[in-house]
Amino acid sequence: MQRRNTKQRTLILDIVRAHGDHPTAEDIYRDVHEQNPKVSRGTVYRNLNLLEETGDIISIEVPGGNRFDRRCDPHAHVICCSCSAVCDAMIEHDHALDDMVEKQTGYIITRHETLFYGLCPACQKRKAQGEDATETA
Structure with missing residues (x-):
């Protein structure tokens, strides 16, 4: 429609x-x-x-x-485990992974996401200052 x-x-x-x-x-x-x-x-x-x-x-x-x-466009993201902030990770998207997974599983891969998890600079700073890193600014 x-x-x-x-x-x-x-x-x-x-x-x-x-x-x-x-x-x-x-x-x-x-x-x-x-x-x-x-x-x-x-x-x-x-x-x-x-x-x-x-x-x-x-x-x-x-x-x-x-x-x-x-x-x-295919690109990776970094997600803060504390405040859920998201930013782009400037790394090359690996299309070879699609082929590898297709061969292993028989699936036809239409897309994949690459996600990294960690602590963003703002939450790192709050944690270093002894504040609760789960609080958002």
């Missing part, structure tokens, strides 16, 4: 693309609401799912809820 490109969907996509980080759906909703208070939270969430389905954005599953990424 062909979906029409609504003004709301275009606004949501523009906001995701404007983010240099990996915003949550709630972050995106707040930004959308600032520009158009008539757009509901449900509209934002529904359109984020549609934009992911169409390949315009990707989502990264993290504790506490998905983060959204404007980059759809």
Whole structure:
């Protein structure tokens, strides 16, 4: 089914693309609401799912809820185990892994994700200062 490109969907996509980080759906909703208070939270969430389905954005599953990424090219992410911050890891995507897994399992691999987990610099600093590293700034 062909979906029409609504003004709301275009606004949501523009906001995701404007983010240099990996915003949550709630972050995106707040930004959308600032520009158009008539757009509901449900509209934002529904359109984020549609934009992911169409390949315009990707989502990264993290504790506490998905983060959204404007980059759809294969790339790795680093996720903070404490505050769930997400950043891109600038390493080359290894397509050879797809072939290896296909040979081992018989699956046809359509994509793979590389995720690294650790403690972000802000949480490291809080931990070093004796603060609870699970608190966000």
